[in-house]
Amino acid sequence: MLITFWLIFNHSYNEKSVPVNIIHFMLQFSTKPHMQASDQAYVDKVDTPLWYKILEELGDGTCGSVFKAFNIETYETVAVKRMKRKFYFWEECMNLREVKALRKLNHPNIVKLKEVVRENNELFFIFEYMEHNLYQIMKERQRPFSEGEIQSFMSQMLQGLSHMHRNGYFHRDLKPENLLVTKDVLKIADFGLAREVSSMPPYTEYVSTRWYRAPEVLLQSSSYTPAIDMWAVGAILAELFTSSPIFPGESEIDQLYKICCVLGAPDWTSFPEATNISRLINISYSEILPTNLSDIIPNASSEAIDLIMQLCSWDPLRRPTADQALQHPFFNVGMWVPRPLLHDPLELRLNNMGTKPNLELNLWDFDTEPDDCFLGLTLAVKPSVSNLGNIFVSSVLRFYQTGVLLLLMPPKFSPPLHK
Numbered sequence: 531m532l533i534t535f536w537l538i539f540n541h542s543y544n545e546k547s548v549p550v551n552i553i554h555f556m557l558q559f560s561t562k563p564h565m566q567a568s569d570q571a572y573v574d575k576v577d578t579p580l581w582y583k584i585l586e587e588l589g590d591g592t593c594g595s596v597f598k599a600f601n602i603e604t605y606e607t608v609a610v611k612r613m614k615r616k617f618y619f620w621e622e623c624m625n626l627r628e629v630k631a632l633r634k635l636n637h638p639n640i641v642k643l644k645e646v647v648r649e650n651n652e653l654f655f656i657f658e659y660m661e662h663n664l665y666q667i668m669k670e671r672q673r674p675f676s677e678g679e680i681q682s683f684m685s686q687m688l689q690g691l692s693h694m695h696r697n698g699y700f701h702r703d704l705k706p707e708n709l710l711v712t713k714d715v716l717k718i719a720d721f722g723l724a725r726e727v728s729s730m731p732p733y734t735e736y737v738s739t740r741w742y743r744a745p746e747v748l749l750q751s752s753s754y755t756p757a758i759d760m761w762a763v764g765a766i767l768a769e770l771f772t773s774s775p776i777f778p779g780e781s782e783i784d785q786l787y788k789i790c791c792v793l794g795a796p797d798w799t800s801f802p803e804a805t806n807i808s809r810l811i812n813i814s815y816s817e818i819l820p821t822n823l824s825d826i827i828p829n830a831s832s833e834a835i836d837l838i839m840q841l842c843s844w845d846p847l848r849r850p851t852a853d854q855a856l857q858h859p860f861f862n863v864g865m866w867v868p869r870p871l872l873h874d875p876l877e878l879r880l881n882n883m884g885t886k887p888n889l890e891l892n893l894w895d896f897d898t899e900p901d902d903c904f905l906g907l908t909l910a911v912k913p914s915v916s917n918l919g920n921i922f923v924s925s926v927l928r929f930y931q932t933g934v935l936l937l938l939m940p941p942k943f944s945p946p947l948h949k
């Protein structure tokens with residue numbers, strides 16, 4: 531069942547690379563719903579050695595580095611994700627959330643995992659290659675997306691998400707970098723934090739990149755739902771119009787504050803658990819009034835504004851599901867002549883360059899499950915405070931300047947380690 535597989539892994543991208551002998555398994559997505567490492571029936575033998583040539587680094591994330599590569603036999607271009615932690619047993623690999631989720635999820639708007647390879651205790655995922663991610667596209671564009679382009683991206687994202695939720699998974703880390711695009715086709719990627727809906731709470735606090743993190747996660751609710759993905763969809767929809775994040779919090783508490791500045795003070799009865807959270811005790815949101823979203827996003831139709839408002843509801847139960855969102859009148863808007871943006875999008879982009887939040891891992895964020903991709907990481911990944919000072923020039927963010935938030939933070943609460 532094992533085959534010999536060659537990966538030319540050239541760290542410096544020169545021509546003197548030495549082939550590395552790799553053991554690999556071909557995943558069979560369509561035939562059986564559940565593949566077990568011990569179940570040999572799900573593992574295919576391939577007699578011809580395969581060769582991959584690594585071309586360039588595409589991204590360096592928390593869990594792994596991603597490289598563009600091509601199969602020198604078939605000339606197929608692929609993306610190879612090399613995981614940062616070591617994997618000493620094949621069973622560990624098969625239990626990874628990313629593998630478990632992607633094996634089940636076969637959909638045109640979800641990136642395809644082609645193979646999983648383990649060699650010298652290193653783990654490689656071979657994905658179909660996608661040319662861009664949405665963050666790069668927004669950063670490089672000279673003008674905002676048209677409403678038609680945004681409808682297309684949104685519709686594809688929601689179809690992928692609907693498939694995922696129907697199959698019992700939620701993503702938990704939706705953000706523009708995890709939405710990959712080739713020739714107007716959008717696919718959802720990075721299932722490292724994906725979670726089975728049926729899995730039992732309590733879930734860990736650490737979920738998703740801060741700017742796209744739902745309030746119930748920020749408020750440390752112990753049982754959240756696929757609605758956290760719908761919040762992220764709302765934040766991404768707003769960002770597609772402005773090319774600038776709508777809730778660019780500098781810390782968790784600032785994240786809540788920025789959400790309050792747009793949505794107004796929350797109805798705390800939606801989050802009874804929040805009243806018990808020590809770090810909210812000294813914060814008064816009562817004077818924060820909601821902002822008219824059309825003022826922040828003048829180039830969006832009223833239907834788009836309505837959909838953003840619904841998706842970014844404080845109360846998770848009020849957010850539409852992916853299927854419901856697909857039925858929203860936003861997708862029937864024809865030619866929409868937008869009001870001009872208050873600021874030049876190029877200016878917004880320049881002011882936001884390099885301000886993407888790092889993934890924020892705290893010691894107490896580590897899950898109890900051994901398959902968490904970040905188990906092997908240490909405190910070294912704790913991010914520095916991002917340079918968000920400049921961001922306030924944008925039309926989105928000027929609303930945050932009138933702070934009524936009392937940042938009388940108690941000393942940081944340090945819960946015990948899970949492990």
Ligand SMILES: Nc1ncnc2c1ncn2[C@@H]1O[C@H](COP(=O)(O)OP(=O)(O)OP(=O)(O)O)[C@@H](O)[C@H]1O
Pocket residue numbers: 588589590591592593594595596609611641657658659660661662663703707708710719720721722889
């Ligand atoms: N299939 C692919 N094709 C092209 N580029 C990809 C592909 N998969 C990932 N990338 C690029 O690599 C980057 C990092 O990938 P990924 O998000 O899977 O890694 P990660 O370690 O889980 O990252 P994160 O820290 O965001 O969780 C992506 O933002 C994307 O730009």
